[in-house]
Amino acid sequence: MSQATFRIWRSKPGGENGGFIDYTTEISEGMVVLDAVHKIQAEQAQDLACRWNCKAGKCGSCSAEINGTPRLMCMSRLNSLDLTQPVTVEPMRTFPAIKDLVTDVSWNFRVKKGLKKFAPRKPDAPDGTWRMAQKDVDRVQEFRKCIECFLCQDVCHVLRDHEKHDAFIGPRFLTYTAALEMHPLDTADRLPDLKNQNGIGYCNITKCCTKVCPEHIHITDNAIIPLKERVVDRFYDPVMRLLRVFQG
Amino acid sequence: MAAHATYTYDVLVIGAGGAGLRAAIEAAGTGVSVGLICKSLLGKAHTVMAEGGMAAAMAHNDDRDSWKVHFADTMRGGQYVNNWRMAELHAKEAPDRVRELEAWGAVFDRTADGRINQRNFGGHRYPRLAHVGDRTGLELIRTLQDHTTYLGVTVHMEHTVIDLLRDGGRAAGVVAYDRERGRFHVFAAKAIVMATGGAGRAFKITSNSWEGTGDGHALAYRAGADLIDMEFIQFHPTGMVWPPSVRGILVTEGVRGEGGVLRNSEGRRFMFDDIPDNYKPQTAADPEEGWRYTQNDKTARRPPELLTRDHVARCINREVKAGRGSPHGGVFLDIAWIKEKLPDAAAHIKRKLPSMYHQFKELADLDITTTPMEVGPTTHYIMGGIRVNADSQESTIPGLFAAGECAAGINGANRLGGNSLSDLIVFGKRAGEYAATLARASAQPAVDDGAVDRAIANALAPFDRGTGENPYKVQQDLQEAMQSLVGIVRTEDEMQEAVRLLAGFNERAARAAVDGHREYNSGWHTCIDLRNLLDVSEAIARSAIERKESRGGHFREDYPEKVAEFATFNVSTRRQADGSMQVSRIPLPEMPAELKQIIEEQKQ
Ligand SMILES: Cc1cc2nc3c(=O)[nH]c(=O)nc-3n(C[C@H](O)[C@H](O)[C@H](O)COP(=O)(O)OP(=O)(O)OC[C@H]3O[C@@H](n4cnc5c(N)ncnc54)[C@H](O)[C@@H]3O)c2cc1C
Ligand code: SF4
Ligand code: SF4
Ligand code: FES
Numbered sequence: 001m002s003q004a005t006f007r008i009w010r011s012k013p014g015g016e017n018g019g020f021i022d023y024t025t026e027i028s029e030g031m032v033v034l035d036a037v038h039k040i041q042a043e044q045a046q047d048l049a050c051r052w053n054c055k056a057g058k059c060g061s062c063s064a065e066i067n068g069t070p071r072l073m074c075m076s077r078l079n080s081l082d083l084t085q086p087v088t089v090e091p092m093r094t095f096p097a098i099k100d101l102v103t104d105v106s107w108n109f110r111v112k113k114g115l116k117k118f119a120p121r122k123p124d125a126p127d128g129t130w131r132m133a134q135k136d137v138d139r140v141q142e143f144r145k146c147i148e149c150f151l152c153q154d155v156c157h158v159l160r161d162h163e164k165h166d167a168f169i170g171p172r173f174l175t176y177t178a179a180l181e182m183h184p185l186d187t188a189d190r191l192p193d194l195k196n197q198n199g200i201g202y203c204n205i206t207k208c209c210t211k212v213c214p215e216h217i218h219i220t221d222n223a224i225i226p227l228k229e230r231v232v233d234r235f236y237d238p239v240m241r242l243l244r245v246f247q248g
Numbered sequence: 249m250a251a252h253a254t255y256t257y258d259v260l261v262i263g264a265g266g267a268g269l270r271a272a273i274e275a276a277g278t279g280v281s282v283g284l285i286c287k288s289l290l291g292k293a294h295t296v297m298a299e300g301g302m303a304a305a306m307a308h309n310d311d312r313d314s315w316k317v318h319f320a321d322t323m324r325g326g327q328y329v330n331n332w333r334m335a336e337l338h339a340k341e342a343p344d345r346v347r348e349l350e351a352w353g354a355v356f357d358r359t360a361d362g363r364i365n366q367r368n369f370g371g372h373r374y375p376r377l378a379h380v381g382d383r384t385g386l387e388l389i390r391t392l393q394d395h396t397t398y399l400g401v402t403v404h405m406e407h408t409v410i411d412l413l414r415d416g417g418r419a420a421g422v423v424a425y426d427r428e429r430g431r432f433h434v435f436a437a438k439a440i441v442m443a444t445g446g447a448g449r450a451f452k453i454t455s456n457s458w459e460g461t462g463d464g465h466a467l468a469y470r471a472g473a474d475l476i477d478m479e480f481i482q483f484h485p486t487g488m489v490w491p492p493s494v495r496g497i498l499v500t501e502g503v504r505g506e507g508g509v510l511r512n513s514e515g516r517r518f519m520f521d522d523i524p525d526n527y528k529p530q531t532a533a534d535p536e537e538g539w540r541y542t543q544n545d546k547t548a549r550r551p552p553e554l555l556t557r558d559h560v561a562r563c564i565n566r567e568v569k570a571g572r573g574s575p576h577g578g579v580f581l582d583i584a585w586i587k588e589k590l591p592d593a594a595a596h597i598k599r600k601l602p603s604m605y606h607q608f609k610e611l612a613d614l615d616i617t618t619t620p621m622e623v624g625p626t627t628h629y630i631m632g633g634i635r636v637n638a639d640s641q642e643s644t645i646p647g648l649f650a651a652g653e654c655a656a657g658i659n660g661a662n663r664l665g666g667n668s669l670s671d672l673i674v675f676g677k678r679a680g681e682y683a684a685t686l687a688r689a690s691a692q693p694a695v696d697d698g699a700v701d702r703a704i705a706n707a708l709a710p711f712d713r714g715t716g717e718n719p720y721k722v723q724q725d726l727q728e729a730m731q732s733l734v735g736i737v738r739t740e741d742e743m744q745e746a747v748r749l750l751a752g753f754n755e756r757a758a759r760a761a762v763d764g765h766r767e768y769n770s771g772w773h774t775c776i777d778l779r780n781l782l783d784v785s786e787a788i789a790r791s792a793i794e795r796k797e798s799r800g801g802h803f804r805e806d807y808p809e810k811v812a813e814f815a816t817f818n819v820s821t822r823r824q825a826d827g828s829m830q831v832s833r834i835p836l837p838e839m840p841a842e843l844k845q846i847i848e849e850q851k852q
Contacts, residue, residue, distance in 0.1 A: 098428050
């Protein structure tokens, strides 16, 4: 059996800034970073804090920055990392620290609360149900794969570097809004919100969010750009505006 | 230290999986104040991992389906020790509960005529599982979570409930701590809904997350509620077996529903070798008929791979023990073979089973469109739980309701795949509704400060011990013991041995010590969860000793046959005043003649 060293971020009590501590542990075939963290917890650092649930990339709990890249710990196989160097494992840096690898992501839940909810049209059939073709829901289903790991929020420079948390909802919630806007049954209008309080204009399409999404959602191409186009059509396109005036 | 209630609600829901969320939605809809507590973040509960689908007889893919067939399938799957009334309500109400999800924004896969698509699953006579690829649980939890967001429910995330408080006979509130800071909180409520999910962490190989420590089972038990059916554990036939770090992670039954077949090391489809008599009329005569069934040919019968989970798990176990297993101690599950039948098989597999494709690719370096998977049984679901009234979901403690996996009755000796997600929404709704009704009619019960102080002192004891047992180690030893002594194949001697060992683990747990501070301290959390695992494990072992026959998820080598006498009662466990566990037999209620007739009609 071989060994590897993990350079894990540990905070001081009270959530103060801490530092990295190196832990060396035995590793075996197929292990992921989360397994190593658990092993270290059980054998060397009982009080090491991390979140996890499913261990299979389905719940979005175990987000962290591994060798500087935002990833799910449970889907990061050790054989995909350079083990000749210590593997750094640190919390998502865009969110306030709680302890060790655990961060305060409550901002995301508050953002969602402020978004307009799903508002379906009247049922299509007398029994209160609707008819939708698979091809019309494919796009929405892509967005609904989101496991709310918030890795895209973590990497987006508008939040990470410019801290526009009050003015910009971030890629996760642009994707969420896209899922509602493109839902065949939905009737609400979210374009004014997108343009104003949701701050879609802050996104300059760097696609960093798409690159880290563990669900491989095409956040930028399929969600954000089409929403931006709708906003532009509505608010900035003079021809469209004129048309609207004529249509009353 | 005089404790005061930090929070007061009309209805307090413990657990934010499908059952808890649905209960909270229903209660909040009636206008009462609702608090919701969960150990993880919102949206991360176990429900998120469910893959295959939720069963509801909507008859979209086969118009022969109806609640009656679903009812009969559920009873047959449960080997007739189910609570018939719960099985009836579930079969009748599931379609409305699923449709309601669509009105709340869920986006299920569609049929050609634009309705909710339904897929085949083990033990269900017709295609019945509403699904979204193989991530149905995510769709369910996200829909309910998002819907809850707008209802004024107060959510307390990352709080763990450690004790249930009573006022005289009735439930009065709970003591909890927040994981972030380790502070204690008291929640007083007129009615409490327990929706804490399962207990798979009592075993070493499991598909369950760290949350599945049977907390609700144990909290209710310690407060004096009856648990029933604890001997019935579902070992899912197909968990991953390789690499070691992913052992136990689920491989959805959907793989078999889409045509995946099981083979041993000799390449034989061994499931054709052992088809129980009561399923023979519904099972395919040959591989060709089985394939046609998976492709929705209504004249075909299902392949033996889709027999009930208990049976398939035992067949796999037998192959492995007979030396016909795969290299890492499982058998082969092959979906890649369908390329012989379908031109665009690889794309088809990726579309139908995207997260399975992803899971094997990333965790096992294996492409399921070209290579068979290695799979073996994994502890998946507990049929046993808190005994409840079928209509209201109220437990034997007034004011305490239970729904979802922590409640018992609907599944009997074995749960059919897909019946859990539908159970969550059917009975979550009922629990929320009846809890709200009770709350409106009740005064706020009193909180017993003495009991609060004792609960807190108990919880903090591991910090005071300085040195002692490592809680992780005790937990591991417990899981090893349950796995090897009270697992898929059981005997009297081994289970007695397990009971003896559990007494020892109990003593070790009482000496467990933790380092560090109360803030997000996993070692401490493990100490607290351990008490629950110990109580639940004891209930499992003692109930299993009591049932001297084999039925559903409970298989005994020393009593390998089903015995008619044992079909007349449920095994129940209850805490005695001296702290010991009493095991008794509760007669099953008599089923009405109409339902008996439905079962007879569906036997052909
Ligand atoms: C991998 C997998 C796939 C599955 N696939 C299917 C499927 O396709 N179809 C199907 O029908 N079923 C399936 N199941 C089963 C089904 O998912 C579960 O039975 C069901 O989700 C349980 O839901 P629940 O609401 O009862 O509890 P859970 O979803 O387990 O939620 C429990 C909640 O209780 C909280 N909690 C627990 N203890 C405490 C405490 N002490 N204090 C505070 N909160 C607490 C937890 O934090 C959590 O929020 C699957 C299960 C697994 C593991
Ligand atoms: S594409 Fe937009 S949302 Fe995504 S990371 Fe870049 S700026 Fe942020
Ligand atoms: S969009 Fe992708 S990266 Fe962002 S939260 Fe969802 S799953 Fe995570
Ligand atoms: S533990 Fe669920 S995504 Fe990693």
